[in-house]
Amino acid sequence: MRPAIVFAILVQVLIMVLVLIPPLVVRATGTVVYLETEKMDPRALFRGDYVILGYKLAQGILTEEQQRDRRASTPVYVTMTTERPARFVAVGFERPEPTEGQACIVGRIRGWNGSVDFPQIAQYFVPEGTGGVLESARGANLLAKVAVAGDCRAVLLGLEPR
Amino acid sequence: MAKMDVREALTLWRQAGLLEPGKAEELSQYLERHAPAPGGGRALRIFAGFGAVLVGLGLILFVGSHWPGMSPIVRILTLFLAYGLVVAAAWTAEIRRYPRVAGAMWLLVSLVLGANIILFGQMFNLSLTFWQGPLLWMVGALALAYAVRSRLNAWLAVPLGLLALGWAGGGHGWFTDDQWEFLVSAEGLRALFAAIGLALLSIGLLAQRSAGWRFASGTWITWGALIVAAPLVLGTVDGRVLDWLFRMHPGLKHWLILVASAGLVTAALLRASLDDPKLSALLVGLAIVVLGLPLLGATGFRAHDYGLLFLFYPLAIFSASLLTVWLGVRAQQSGLINIGMGAAAVVVLIQYFSWSFRLLDRALAFVLGGVLLIVLALWIERKRRHLIEGFAP
Numbered sequence: 001m002r003p004a005i006v007f008a009i010l011v012q013v014l015i016m017v018l019v020l021i022p023p024l025v026v027r028a029t030g031t032v033v034y035l036e037t038e039k040m041d042p043r044a045l046f047r048g049d050y051v052i053l054g055y056k057l058a059q060g061i062l063t064e065e066q067q068r069d070r071r072a073s074t075p076v077y078v079t080m081t082t083e084r085p086a087r088f089v090a091v092g093f094e095r096p097e098p099t100e101g102q103a104c105i106v107g108r109i110r111g112w113n114g115s116v117d118f119p120q121i122a123q124y125f126v127p128e129g130t131g132g133v134l135e136s137a138r139g140a141n142l143l144a145k146v147a148v149a150g151d152c153r154a155v156l157l158g159l160e161p162r
Numbered sequence: 163m164a165k166m167d168v169r170e171a172l173t174l175w176r177q178a179g180l181l182e183p184g185k186a187e188e189l190s191q192y193l194e195r196h197a198p199a200p201g202g203g204r205a206l207r208i209f210a211g212f213g214a215v216l217v218g219l220g221l222i223l224f225v226g227s228h229w230p231g232m233s234p235i236v237r238i239l240t241l242f243l244a245y246g247l248v249v250a251a252a253w254t255a256e257i258r259r260y261p262r263v264a265g266a267m268w269l270l271v272s273l274v275l276g277a278n279i280i281l282f283g284q285m286f287n288l289s290l291t292f293w294q295g296p297l298l299w300m301v302g303a304l305a306l307a308y309a310v311r312s313r314l315n316a317w318l319a320v321p322l323g324l325l326a327l328g329w330a331g332g333g334h335g336w337f338t339d340d341q342w343e344f345l346v347s348a349e350g351l352r353a354l355f356a357a358i359g360l361a362l363l364s365i366g367l368l369a370q371r372s373a374g375w376r377f378a379s380g381t382w383i384t385w386g387a388l389i390v391a392a393p394l395v396l397g398t399v400d401g402r403v404l405d406w407l408f409r410m411h412p413g414l415k416h417w418l419i420l421v422a423s424a425g426l427v428t429a430a431l432l433r434a435s436l437d438d439p440k441l442s443a444l445l446v447g448l449a450i451v452v453l454g455l456p457l458l459g460a461t462g463f464r465a466h467d468y469g470l471l472f473l474f475y476p477l478a479i480f481s482a483s484l485l486t487v488w489l490g491v492r493a494q495q496s497g498l499i500n501i502g503m504g505a506a507a508v509v510v511l512i513q514y515f516s517w518s519f520r521l522l523d524r525a526l527a528f529v530l531g532g533v534l535l536i537v538l539a540l541w542i543e544r545k546r547r548h549l550i551e552g553f554a555p
Contacts, residue, residue: 001253008309009249012275012302016245019279019298020238023286050287125284156287 026155030147031103034084034160037142050125053144053156055118057088058107062114066091076116077152079104085143085162091116095152106152121146121156168193187373190311210266211314218273237285241278248274256310269314272303276322291341293329296322308374316378320362320385327351327358331415353410353459354419356452359389361423364430364445371433384497387486390452391505395483398476398512401466408459416460420453441492444485451478480509491549499549507538 038054058078079096080086082103089102098104107118121144145157172190175181181189221244232240252267276299283292300322307315328344328351344350351358363386369379397404410416427449431442465472483506490498514534 002309004309005253005306008302008305009271011305012271013242013245015298015302016242016275016278016282019282019295023288027286119289121287123289124287 022153023155026149026153027147027157030149030155031082032157033080033082033086033103033105033146033148034143035080035146036085036162037144037159050123053122053124055121055144057086058116058118060114061088061091061116062109064114066093067109067114074108075106076108077104077106078116078118098150103148104152105146105148105154118154121154124156124159184373187376191376210263211269214266214270214273218270218277221274221277234285237281241281245271245274245278265310265312265314268306268310268312269318272299272306272315272318275299275302291329293326293331295326296329297326300326307378311377313377313381316381317385320382324351324358327415327419331413348409348411349413351419353408353456354416356390356393357420357423357456359386359391360449360452361419361426362386362389364423364426367430367445368426368433380495380497383493383495384501387498387501390448391483391486391501394452394479395505395508395512398479398509399516401464401469401472404455404465404472404475405459408455410456410460412456412460416456420456424449424453441489444489448482451482476509476513480506483509487549496546499546503542503546507542510538511535 036056038056038059057080061078062076074093076091076093077096078091079089079098079102081089082101086103090096095106096104105118105121107116109115110117124144141162143160143162145160146154147157148154169190172181172186176183176186248267248271252264252271255264255267276296279295279299282288283295288295300319303315303319303322306312307319329341344352346352362382366379366382366384366386369375369382393407397407427445431445465475483502486502486505487499488502490496490500490502511531511534514531518530
């Protein structure tokens with residue numbers, strides 16, 4: 001095989017590995033937290049069905065002062081306990097240093113009601129046709145199992161009954 | 163004498179020092195464009211390309227629908243195995259000297275790369291507007307395009323770049339329509355498509371100077387011209403449409419795109435082989451229009467408020483379309499000729515329908531519109547054939 005082709009194939013394989021490594025590292029080394037889900041909304045898409053998740057502990061947590069300082073692209077860090085389900089501890093614009101029994105997830109501000117979204121764990125892909133069943137279990141009855149890294153990145157592992 | 167294909171012969175001569183690398187590339191490009199294809203070459207390329215796309219789609223759907231029964235490790239291994247098999251098939255077609263099938267298979271390699279990235283994203287529940295996905299896919303497609311001099315892969319890289327640019331830092335990515343928000347919102351790329359097209363056109367002109375990328379220059383120039391032409395031509399409908407198209411709520415991304423576009427035009431003017439001052443003047447004029455319109459849109463300027471001024475706009479775009487045809491003839495790019503003629507025809511049609519319903523009886527307006535369409539089609543077909551036949555052999 002010509003060296004240029006070998007190099008191009010290696011670049012493509014490296015790209016696939018690069019996509020895989022960050023979530024695999026978070027899954028393998030992250031702290032597991034269980035978050036109460038707030039809402040679900042199944043949609044059929046090219047990638048299969050998925051449900052949209054909101055998280056109860058991230059609703060209405062920003063103070064008025066924090067909302068005044070808001071910038072749409074500014075990351076927001078939410079600290080929570082590792083209990084099952086997790087409890088809200090703190091929210092801020094600086095990356096926190098969670099103590100024992102705590103974890104943090106990075107998100108962004110949603111709307112004007114002081115709520116925070118976690119885009120990286122907002123979508124959960126499910127087998128074709130099963131979105132509706134999950135929708136009926138919406139709300140606090142269903143917990144999201146999330147692996148969280150030290151730098152507040154998160155990967156959604158699955159959904160479990162409370 | 164041993165039988166070998168042209169590429170091997172060129173490599174042999176290059177290695178023996180009988181041929182400069184640049185000259186070898188030039189000869190290879192020339193043959194690729196002008197060598198008479200064996201019977202059914204074009205049809206073969208279309209069939210093979212279409213087959214590659216179908217296999218790619220089938221793979222995504224097959225693997226996607228069988229996810230529930232597989233563990234994550236098995237899923238990952240399956241995807242890598244599928245990729246390895248397609249690479250092996252492409253390479254086999256290449257060494258067995260089926261160049262058209264090999265070309266389609268190299269495209270399939272990049273399609274499977276994209277499918278794998280999307281499916282990895284699905285596996286780890288990554289957001290729908292996971293912009294790093296198309297960006298990495300584009301890098302992979304470009305690497306392969308360069309390695310096998312694949313115009314199909316160079317073609318694929320353009321929509322992927324647009325998608326990555328559109329999704330980066332924008333959109334919510336929650337609902338299906340959020341994924342396409344960047345196409346229509348003032349915070350997205352709506353006002354910047356022409357500027358992005360200009361940047362792509364400049365990259366295409368710069369690629370003409372590079373032995374390694376010359377194969378892609380025509381593809382990118384055509385893509386660039388198309389992306390520039392679409393919003394400018396659409397804007398001839400009405401002053402309000404033009405205002406909407408170029409209204410922008412700029413953020414850092416928008417300023418970066420405008421600066422990058424201006425930088426690439428400057429680089430093309432300085433480094434590309436623009437031996438004709440008229441061509442440079444055309445590029446400068448185009449840059450002033452496509453970079454100026456979003457800047458005016460950001461300041462709140464409304465073309466609709468200056469009715470008389472807007473009357474000149476369709477005329478300017480019609481002239482620019484004809485200049486594009488001239489550019490296509492000079493560069494021997496049939497894609498540019500098609501875009502120029504298509505744009506000129508659309509401007510004429512838009513103007514006809516804007517005025518005729520006000521001035522004529524409705525039935526007469528339709529009849530004359532139909533006649534105009536037929537005459538335009540005849541003119542385009544005749545002129546296009548004449549211009550393309552005039553290309554150097």
